[in-house]
Amino acid sequence: MNFTSEQRLDDGTLEREFTLGEIPGILWTPASASVSEPVPLILLGHPPLGLHKMYPRLVARARRCAADGFAAATIELPGSGDRPRWAAAEQARADLRQAMAAGEPVGDEIIDALILPLVERAVPEWRAALDSLLARPEIGGPVGYSGGIISIGIRLVVVEPRIVAAGLFAGSFVPRAMFEEARRVTVPLHVLLQWDDEGNDRQASLDLFDAFGSQEKTLHANMGGHTGVPQFAGEDAAGFFARHLR
Amino acid sequence: MNFTSEQRLDDGTLEREFTLGEIPGILWTPASASVSEPVPLILLGHPPLGLHKMYPRLVARARRCAADGFAAATIELPGSGDRPRWAAAEQARADLRQAMAAGEPVGDEIIDALILPLVERAVPEWRAALDSLLARPEIGGPVGYSGGIISIGIRLVVVEPRIVAAGLFAGSFVPRAMFEEARRVTVPLHVLLQWDDEGNDRQASLDLFDAFGSQEKTLHANMGGHTGVPQFAGEDAAGFFARHLR
Numbered sequence: 001m002n003f004t005s006e007q008r009l010d011d012g013t014l015e016r017e018f019t020l021g022e023i024p025g026i027l028w029t030p031a032s033a034s035v036s037e038p039v040p041l042i043l044l045g046h047p048p049l050g051l052h053k054m055y056p057r058l059v060a061r062a063r064r065c066a067a068d069g070f071a072a073a074t075i076e077l078p079g080s081g082d083r084p085r086w087a088a089a090e091q092a093r094a095d096l097r098q099a100m101a102a103g104e105p106v107g108d109e110i111i112d113a114l115i116l117p118l119v120e121r122a123v124p125e126w127r128a129a130l131d132s133l134l135a136r137p138e139i140g141g142p143v144g145y146s147g148g149i150i151s152i153g154i155r156l157v158v159v160e161p162r163i164v165a166a167g168l169f170a171g172s173f174v175p176r177a178m179f180e181e182a183r184r185v186t187v188p189l190h191v192l193l194q195w196d197d198e199g200n201d202r203q204a205s206l207d208l209f210d211a212f213g214s215q216e217k218t219l220h221a222n223m224g225g226h227t228g229v230p231q232f233a234g235e236d237a238a239g240f241f242a243r244h245l246r
Numbered sequence: 247m248n249f250t251s252e253q254r255l256d257d258g259t260l261e262r263e264f265t266l267g268e269i270p271g272i273l274w275t276p277a278s279a280s281v282s283e284p285v286p287l288i289l290l291g292h293p294p295l296g297l298h299k300m301y302p303r304l305v306a307r308a309r310r311c312a313a314d315g316f317a318a319a320t321i322e323l324p325g326s327g328d329r330p331r332w333a334a335a336e337q338a339r340a341d342l343r344q345a346m347a348a349g350e351p352v353g354d355e356i357i358d359a360l361i362l363p364l365v366e367r368a369v370p371e372w373r374a375a376l377d378s379l380l381a382r383p384e385i386g387g388p389v390g391y392s393g394g395i396i397s398i399g400i401r402l403v404v405v406e407p408r409i410v411a412a413g414l415f416a417g418s419f420v421p422r423a424m425f426e427e428a429r430r431v432t433v434p435l436h437v438l439l440q441w442d443d444e445g446n447d448r449q450a451s452l453d454l455f456d457a458f459g460s461q462e463k464t465l466h467a468n469m470g471g472h473t474g475v476p477q478f479a480g481e482d483a484a485g486f487f488a489r490h491l492r
Contacts, residue, residue: 221465236482
């Protein structure tokens with residue numbers, strides 16, 4: 001993990017860009033974090049639009065984490081930002097755009113082609129990032145995972161025992177195979193659903209929530225479309241992480 | 247409104263029992279409430295089990311209201327506690343018990359007979375209580391309504407413009423007629439649902455949530471049965487009222 005830039009935000013949060021091999025990422029630590037007082041960590045998931053485009057929303061979430069005494073970190077997804085594209089993913093995105101433009105239902109084969117390879121590639125990268133982040137003396141754990149493509153979150157909490165709580169956003173296409181995988185999730189879950197999400201199947205999201213194996217799981221459904229998550233939903237999610245990471 | 251008892255709880259909350267005509271009730275006011283600093287009010291709904299039996303849960307909710315700077319008040323439901331029974335309600339309860347004991351689905355006619363007369367009788371009583379409560383100099387509004395039989399809450403917020411926000415518990419039988427009425431609800435709503443509520447139809451609860459006409463409505467679904475609402479759900483509900491009553 002090589003730091004490539006460092007700045008102190010106006011709230012005291014230290015923001016550092018890094019690279020992990022070829023993968024760019026950002027780490028935010030609260031002013032209080034130190035070797036003698038290492039802090040918990042929240043991994044910030046995001047949609048595959050590139051870190052640069054996502055930065056305003058990511059830094060807002062990171063500031064909230066820091067205010068609660070948590071570090072936050074994120075890495076670029078495979079095929080996003082400046083990272084190399086791969087042909088199959090580009091084809092899946094094109095097929096998706098075409099189906100949606102034609103007003104056709106998005107078939108399982110498109111969803112599988114779009115999501116499954118991304119999960120396969122991204123999850124080992126997030127685990128490697130976690131290795132490096134937890135090796136830092138100012139970061140002590142426990143670790144939470146928040147947001148982004150829900151299938152990445154599901155796979156990550158199934159395979160990664162260091163993640164003890166997850167806030168998931170039921171707002172992306174979910175391959176059928178992930179419903180089986182959801183049953184193997186056991187960590188406490190806080191699931192956000194936008195009731196009128198244009199690009200999302202509400203019943204599928206409710207079925208997915210039902211499928212999760214976790215004994216503690218909460219669904220927060222709010223009005224509005226995909227990007228209309230109300231600010232108070234962020235407050236409730238922060239309360240969830242405060243309960244489980246402190 | 248005649249006060250019949252008064253005691254100061256250990257957290258400073260003033261608890262006063264009262265009667266409103268033949269109807270017993272309880273008013274809790276935070277230590278801070280005064281003529282010069284009147285406080286908002288939350289009406290505490292409850293199931294028809296009698297105020298005496300419900301007291302432990304009611305006082306816990308009232309203490310939380312007081313800690314947030316809100317008064318809280320409740321009244322006995324018609325046909326509960328020491329209030330006179332009426333034959334049709336007793337028959338409806340007996341029919342319900344019989345259907346449930348036989349493992350039969352609870353038919354619309356039983357639900358209608360159980361709930362609709364209770365709504366008809368209770369709602370004017372809560373409105374009369376509200377008149378008396380808001381006439382007190384230490385209570386200033388705005389007013390919220392929280393919990394209890396959801397059909398009473400729906401009717402109350404439809405007909406009572408002084409209630410500006412409602413926390414509802416989707417945990418009781420809902421007559422079909424109330425789904426239409428739900429469309430006329432416009433105040434911000436915070437709806438709790440217990441995902442595995444034995445006596446509740448989950449899909450009906452989701453349909454009811456969908457039916458509400460409010461622009462701001464949030465569904466919080468948690469694991470567990472009817473009485474298993476987790477403590478953190480109360481925290482989130484308190485946050486909802488703090489946003490809308492302060």
